[in-house]
Every structure is written in C-alpha cells, then in structure tokens.
Amino acid sequence: MSILDPTNLNAYLFVSTVLFALGSYAIVSRRNAVSVLMGIELVLNSANVNFVAFSRFTATDLRGQLFAIFVIILAAAEAAVALAIILAIYHNFNTIDVNEIDSLRD
Amino acid sequence: MGGEFFYRLVFTGLSAVTLASALVVVSSRNLVRSAFALLFTLGGIAGIYVYLAADFLAATQLLVYVGGILVLILFGVMLTNKIVSVELYQGSARVGRSILLFAGLLYVLFSVFFNTEWRLRGRPEMESTVESIGTLFMTDFLLPFEVVSILLLAALIGAVLIARHEVRGK
Numbered sequence: 001m002s003i004l005d006p007t008n009l010n011a012y013l014f015v016s017t018v019l020f021a022l023g024s025y026a027i028v029s030r031r032n033a034v035s036v037l038m039g040i041e042l043v044l045n046s047a048n049v050n051f052v053a054f055s056r057f058t059a060t061d062l063r064g065q066l067f068a069i070f071v072i073i074l075a076a077a078e079a080a081v082a083l084a085i086i087l088a089i090y091h092n093f094n095t096i097d098v099n100e101i102d103s104l105r106d
Numbered sequence: 107m108g109g110e111f112f113y114r115l116v117f118t119g120l121s122a123v124t125l126a127s128a129l130v131v132v133s134s135r136n137l138v139r140s141a142f143a144l145l146f147t148l149g150g151i152a153g154i155y156v157y158l159a160a161d162f163l164a165a166t167q168l169l170v171y172v173g174g175i176l177v178l179i180l181f182g183v184m185l186t187n188k189i190v191s192v193e194l195y196q197g198s199a200r201v202g203r204s205i206l207l208f209a210g211l212l213y214v215l216f217s218v219f220f221n222t223e224w225r226l227r228g229r230p231e232m233e234s235t236v237e238s239i240g241t242l243f244m245t246d247f248l249l250p251f252e253v254v255s256i257l258l259l260a261a262l263i264g265a266v267l268i269a270r271h272e273v274r275g276k
Contacts, residue, residue: 004114005114009224009226013219017212020211021212024207025205026131028200034186035140041171049154049155053158056159056232057227057229058226058227062235062242065160065162066242069162069166070254072167073254074254075171081264081268083179084264084266086186088268088269091271
C-alpha cells in the first residue's frame with residue numbers, strides 16, 4: 001500500500017488531498033464565519049504539506065519549505081485580520097452567520 | 107525490521123489522527139469541539155513535517171499554528187457566542203451540494219496525483235534544515251522576508267483598528 005508508506009510521495013499526497021477536500025467542504029457548507037475560517041486553515045495546511053512533500057521528493061534544495069514558512073506567516077496575518085473583521089461584524093449585526101450578513105450598511 | 111514497522115505504524119497513526127480530527131472539525135455541530143479537533147489536526151501535520159525531514163517547519167507549525175492561530179480562533183469562538191445562552195452550535199447549509207463538491211475534488215485530485223509520473227529524485231539524507239533555511243532567507247529570499255515583516259505590521263495595526271470599539275459621541 002503506497003499510501004501507508006512514509007518513504008513514498010503518494011502517502012503525503014493522500015493526506016493533503018483529503019485535508020484539502022475537507023477544508024473546501026467546511027468553507028462551502030458552514031454557516032458560522034469562524035468555522036469557515038477553520039476550513040481555510042485546513043486548506044492552507046494541505047497546501048503546505050504538498051509544498052514540503054514535493055520539496056523532499058523532487059527538489060534538491062529547501063525552497064519548498066521556505067514557501068511553506070511564508071504560507072504559515074500569511075495564515076497568521078490572515079487569521080488575525082479575519083477574526084477582527086468577524087468581531088466587527090458581530091458588533092454590528094449581532095450574528096456571524098454568513099448567510100444572514102448580506103447588507104453592506106446597517 | 108522492528109524499526110521499519112514502527113516507522114510505518116507511527117506514520118499511519120499520525121495520518122489517521124490528522125484526517126479523523128479534520129473530519130471532526132468540519133462535521134461537529136459544537137464550535138468549541140471543532141476548535142479543539144483543529145488542535146489535533148495541526149499537531150498531526152507537525153508530525154508529518156517531521157517525517158518529511160522538515161524539523162524547523164515542524165517547530166514553526168507548533169509555535170505559530172497551535173500556539174497562535176488556534177488560540178486566536180478560540181478567542182473568536184468565545185467572543186462571538188453567547189456562551190451562557192448555549193448558542194455554541196453551528197449549523198451546516200447546502201450539505202448535499204457540499205458533499206458533491208467534496209467528492210468531486212477528491213476524485214479529480216486523486217486522479218491527477220496518482221496518474222502523474224512525478225520526477226522523483228529520491229530522498230537524500232537530510233541534516234538539520236535550520237542553517238540552510240536561514241541562509242536562503244538572508245540571500246535569495248531577502249526581499250520577501252522584509253516584505254512579510256511589513257505585512258505583519260500592517261496586519262497588526264489593521265486588526266486592532268477593525269476590532270476596536272468606537273466610542274460614540276466623542
């Protein structure tokens with residue numbers, strides 16, 4: 001079974017693919033904005049696993065790992081700003097249900 | 107061959123923990139349970155980084171994701187829910203279409219990944235990656251490194267500005 005073999009690229013691709021699909025499922029189906037944010041984190045992490053896995057198996061230097069580090073930094077900035085926006089929305093609308101937030105001004 | 111067996115067993119366990127807790131993240135109706143399941147997903151991914159010989163990245167994952175982003179998300183959960191009135195529940199909408207998207211993505215990505223002939227270079231023996239990462243940051247990636255620090259400053263100020271309470275009538 002190549003997907004259970006840690007010396008095989010397919011094992012990491014399997015994990016990251018399932019993570020990516022689960023993350024997109026959360027982004028599309030969740031109604032709470034914080035849960036949508038968690039889905040985004042899952043997608044970013046699956047991309048990171050791919051970066052590092054391809055860096056390990058197909059490259060000779062560590063550029064893939066550097067990209068993964070930049071993705072982590074951007075994810076941190078994104079999470080901070082997204083949660084600030086969610087808090088502002090909560091103060092204005094008193095809900096963070098993404099289906100109900102549909103007006104630009106209150 | 108006991109070591110080899112153990113090597114595979116731990117990897118299988120890590121993958122299973124990562125994927126199972128990710129499933130809890132996207133399917134649990136309790137928001138706090140989702141957030142804590144995310145802890146195990148991110149920790150499992152840190153373990154997978156160790157299997158990929160990315161020691162610095164595994165430590166960064168634990169520090170930034172588990173120590174920072176997860177706490178931030180928990181704060182978001184706590185501040186945007188009326189905990190006393192037990193409204194900590196979250197619904198899912200469009201479940202049928204979302205599952206369709208999930209299955210479609212899985213099918214497409216799996217067929218791409220497993221039918222492509224990747225140009226593998228084998229797995230070179232890796233030493234500690236910290237030194238080479240530091241060298242790359244200070245040489246080829248110096249500009250992105252500096253730009254990212256400005257971006258972090260901007261995100262810091264922007265987040266404070268957006269989230270703070272306006273004092274009315276002042």
